[in-house]
Amino acid sequence: MSDLKTELKTMIIERLKLEGMTPDQIDDKAPLFGEGLGLDSIDALELVLGIEQHFGVKIEDEAAGLQAFKNVESLTAFIAEHRTA
């Protein structure tokens, strides 16, 4: 699980070009959007595509997706649950 978390954080940093950030600077429980990491809805679409390409997990249900996007912890759990490999 913690490996998946680091992998997810690395993907977020690379995909969203959060230059100068390292995985350990992202708090597992800090909100991804608004305060916290400060992502916006444009980043959300990028993240959906990144999760699909990197982890093979499609987020088709937007409500479930938005729930999962709460923080790194919830997103890691979502990916772990829906990942087939």
Add this chain to the structure above:
Amino acid sequence: MNGEAITAQIPHRYPFLLVDRLLEREPGVRVVAEKLLTINEPYFQGHFAERPLLPGVLMLEMLAQAGGFLESEPLLGKPIFLAQVLDARFKGAAFPGDKLRLEVSPDASFGGLMRIKGIVSCDGRVLCTAKLLLKNSVGPKGSA
């Protein structure tokens, strides 16, 4: 499809309606539209006085407007805007008298945002390619 069918779908009006005719429309899949440029376009007055040519950014706007026809529901009165421009390339210029072909298809969507791929061409020559992010409704709560 033209005239009233166009103004029934998107809110743009003179002098900024940049879609004249729809050749193909399959919401959510693909739209092919046309924009005919005449010497009377307001922007040709100053871009440029001695050599009128279409400002490149207007090709992006044309693609964005054509993208409005990918939505199945009319966009009149809805809070729509252009949210991002990606990988825009201007490969050729357009001049008065040109008939521009606007082709758009969706690339991805989430949370009220739709990313589209677009091509502007004239007589088979590609003038512009770009990806655009269009916002068509209220997105995730608490986000910009």
